[in-house]
Amino acid sequence: MITTQATHAEPAAGQARPTIVVIDASAASISLYERSVKSLGVALAVFESSQTSLAYLKHNPADLIFLELMVPGQDGLSLLRELRAGDHHARTPVIVVTSKDYLQDRNQAQALGVKDFLAKPLRSQEIRNLIERHVQGASGASGDGPHAKA
Amino acid sequence: MSERHLRFWGVRGSYPAPYASHMKVGGNTPCVELRLGDQVIALDAGTGIIALGQALARQQRIRELTIILTHYHWDHISGLPFFEPAFLPGWRIRVLGPAGSADELEHLISRQMQAPYFPVETETWLANIEYEPLDKRPVVLNGTRISHFNAHHPGPTYGYRIEAGGKTLVYAPDNELAFINQFIDTRMEEFDADEQRLLDEMKEEQRWQRISFMENVDLLVHDAQYSVAAYEKKRGWGHSCYVDTVNAALDASVKDLRLFSHDPANDDDALAIIERHAMGLVRERRSNMACQLAREGETVSLDD
Numbered sequence: 001m002i003t004t005q006a007t008h009a010e011p012a013a014g015q016a017r018p019t020i021v022v023i024d025a026s027a028a029s030i031s032l033y034e035r036s037v038k039s040l041g042v043a044l045a046v047f048e049s050s051q052t053s054l055a056y057l058k059h060n061p062a063d064l065i066f067l068e069l070m071v072p073g074q075d076g077l078s079l080l081r082e083l084r085a086g087d088h089h090a091r092t093p094v095i096v097v098t099s100k101d102y103l104q105d106r107n108q109a110q111a112l113g114v115k116d117f118l119a120k121p122l123r124s125q126e127i128r129n130l131i132e133r134h135v136q137g138a139s140g141a142s143g144d145g146p147h148a149k150a
Numbered sequence: 151m152s153e154r155h156l157r158f159w160g161v162r163g164s165y166p167a168p169y170a171s172h173m174k175v176g177g178n179t180p181c182v183e184l185r186l187g188d189q190v191i192a193l194d195a196g197t198g199i200i201a202l203g204q205a206l207a208r209q210q211r212i213r214e215l216t217i218i219l220t221h222y223h224w225d226h227i228s229g230l231p232f233f234e235p236a237f238l239p240g241w242r243i244r245v246l247g248p249a250g251s252a253d254e255l256e257h258l259i260s261r262q263m264q265a266p267y268f269p270v271e272t273e274t275w276l277a278n279i280e281y282e283p284l285d286k287r288p289v290v291l292n293g294t295r296i297s298h299f300n301a302h303h304p305g306p307t308y309g310y311r312i313e314a315g316g317k318t319l320v321y322a323p324d325n326e327l328a329f330i331n332q333f334i335d336t337r338m339e340e341f342d343a344d345e346q347r348l349l350d351e352m353k354e355e356q357r358w359q360r361i362s363f364m365e366n367v368d369l370l371v372h373d374a375q376y377s378v379a380a381y382e383k384k385r386g387w388g389h390s391c392y393v394d395t396v397n398a399a400l401d402a403s404v405k406d407l408r409l410f411s412h413d414p415a416n417d418d419d420a421l422a423i424i425e426r427h428a429m430g431l432v433r434e435r436r437s438n439m440a441c442q443l444a445r446e447g448e449t450v451s452l453d454d
Contacts, residue, residue, distance in 0.1 A: 028351035035344070051286050070359075072299075073286045075306035078250050082285075085250075099356060101333075102388060104304035119333045121349055123341055 018063035018135045022046045023053040023079070024097075025072050029120065033066065036127035042138045050074035057083060062092050063135045066127075067114075069098040069105060077105065080112050093134045097122055154315060154452040156369065157183040160198020161444040163323070163375045163389065163411030164225055171417035176446020179225035180323045180411065182371060186314055186452075189292050190215035193310065193321045198446065199229035207234040216291055218284075219247035220323055221307040222258045231263050231270075241277035248298070248306045249283035256281045284308065299363045301325040303388035311363055317452050319369045323411045326373075327360055327394040329386065361402035369452075370399055371444060374409035377416070377424060392424050396431045400439060408444040 018041070022033050025048040037044050045062070047053035050073040057065075065083075069076030076098070083089040094114045098105075101119040109117050115134055118126075131138045160178030167177040179196030188211065192199055195217055206212060215235065220226055235241040249255035259281070260272040272279075282289070288297035293315075298308040302325055309322030334349050334356075341349060364370050374392035376384055381391035392409055399407040409428060412421055425443045432441045 026352060026355050028348045028355055031348050031351075032345065035348075070300045070302075075248055075300055075308070077306050078248060078285060081250050099333075100300070100302055100329075102304035102386070108305065121334055121337060121341070121345075121352060123345060 017041055017043045018138050019043045019045055019061065020131060020135070020138075021053070021057065021062040021065045023050070023065065023071055023076075024068040025049065025070075026068065029068070029097075032122070032124060033127060036124040037131065040128060040131060040138050042131060042135065048072070050076075050079045054079065054082065057089060058086065059088075061088060063138075064131060065089070065092055065094045067094055067096050067098075068120075069096060069100045069109075076100075077108050077112065080109070080114070084112055095130055095134070153185070153187050155185050156319065156371075156450045156452060157185065158198070158408075158444050158446055158448050159183055159192075159202045160194075160196045160229070161410055161412055161446050162196075162225075162414055163373070165414055166197050167414035169417070171419075172414075174418040174445070175412060175421050175443055177414075178446055179228065180220075181229060182321060184294075184312065184314070184319070186292075186294060188212050189294065191291070191294070191312075192217045194218075194220055194226045194323060195230045195233065196225050196227070197229045197232075200232045203229075203232070203234040203236075207238060213240055214242040216244040216246065218296065218310060219245070220301070220309065220321075221248060221303065221305060223305070223324070224262070226323070227259065227262060230259065231268050236275040236277050236279065239276040242280070243277050244280045244282055246282045246284050246289065246296075248285070248308050249281075250285060251283055252281040255283050302327070302329045307388075309363060311367070315452065316454070317368045318366070319371070319452075320364045320367045321371045322363070322373060323371070324373050324388060325390060326386075326388050327390045327398050328381075329388075332385075361398050364399065364402040364404055366403050367405070369406045369408070369450060370402075370404045371408045371410045372399065373411045374424075374428075375411045375413045377413070377420070380413060380415070392428055393431065396428045396441060399441070400432065400435050400437050404439055406440040406450075408442060408450070410444045412443070 020042050030046050050071050067076050096109050096114050096117045099120045106117045160181040161176050162179050178198035180194040181196050181198030182193040184191040263271050295313040297311045301307040301309045312319045334353050372395050373390045374395040375389035376391045428441050432439050
């Protein structure tokens with residue numbers, strides 16, 4: 001299933017909004033991502049299985065990918081390996097946000113060039129900080145500072 | 151012996167335990183044979199597959215089998231270099247496991263036999279070996295549907311749900327059931343009220359994910375490696391405490407649970423204590439779920 005959500009913030013005239021891809025089957029996690037990007041000028045594309053995400057990413061660019069390793073259909077590291085071997089996403093920034101946190105997975109993810117490997121859960125502000133750090137043109141009045149508690 | 155059965159050829163996790171004190175339960179690492187008439191499926195290829203290979207090489211009727219691997223840690227593949235049918239012409243062996251391509255799967259298998267780790271390489275295998283990556287969709291082998299799910303274990307690791315002849319089995323030898331919620335609990339106070347509501351939903355989702363793959367299955371063969379005391383020291387190592395396994399199986403209305411991947415540190419006496427306690431947990435929940443240790447050499451009929 002694919003759900004693509006346009007966010008509230010509008011890009012400058014003539015400027016395409018950066019696309020953030022989320023590959024995660026958790027409805028609660030998806031809600032956290034949606035909540036996080038509301039104040040940012042980005043589009044969010046959410047995929048709940050490896051097949052649907054790969055079908056999309058085979059033909060579309062992404063400015064940042066959030067990847068859950070426990071995605072239905074395929075191990076997340078295998079999915080990432082497939083993305084890296086393809087034409088479009090050899091260098092796309094990828095952040096693993098997962099409920100599966102073992103050192104061996106961290107090492108393999110690092111070898112596949114992920115920007116960060118984070119154990120769930122993340123706060124909305126942490127997700128916003130990651131997007132602003134890794135995506136050019138993603139900014140907004142995102143509220144509290146990088147380490148502030150809500 | 152039933153024509154449709156499961157047989158345990160190896161039940162020990164991590165490394166072989168060939169000690170007299172362990173022989174009632176068994177010392178070989180994971181291999182479970184699923185026999186459906188003349189169809190033979192070996193789940194994992196730990197040292198248990200060596201004796202299975204010897205048994206197959208002695209008979210004449212069957213010349214084909216499928217080996218399905220959960221992952222490539224040694225205890226799950228170290229029997230393959232000694233698997234007799236692989237060295238015999240006329241055999242057809244399909245090897246399935248998590249991988250992105252057939253080449254990658256072959257590489258993952260053959261690497262353990264390369265010099266200097268082993269005296270002969272897979273070039274000496276005279277059987278027709280076919281490598282088939284399990285990457286996205288379920289496979290169907292002669293009417294047996296096999297679907298995979300991600301397990302909580304270091305590195306890419308699958309568990310399998312198998313539907314054959316009206317029975318449903320799940321094989322998950324390495325899967326840490328209690329790992330998933332600890333970060334949510336430890337960080338809960340950092341989150342605002344709306345986020346905390348989502349975290350409660352996330353916990354509920356994960357509670358469901360923990361048992362969804364085993365819901366209502368006829369037979370569950372699942373990781374139960376650690377005692378309570380051992381798990382206190384080894385949380386995050388990728389294996390389950392048997393108490394979590396029993397409770398998850400009860401939550402999922404499993405009919406028959408076989409505790410699997412026994413800790414090599416546990417001898418027969420220690421495992422007998424675990425089994426008695428596990429059966430007590432089932433009685434406490436007033437369930438009629440069958441629950442016992444998987445024992446090497448034991449056969450479970452799949453006939454009605």
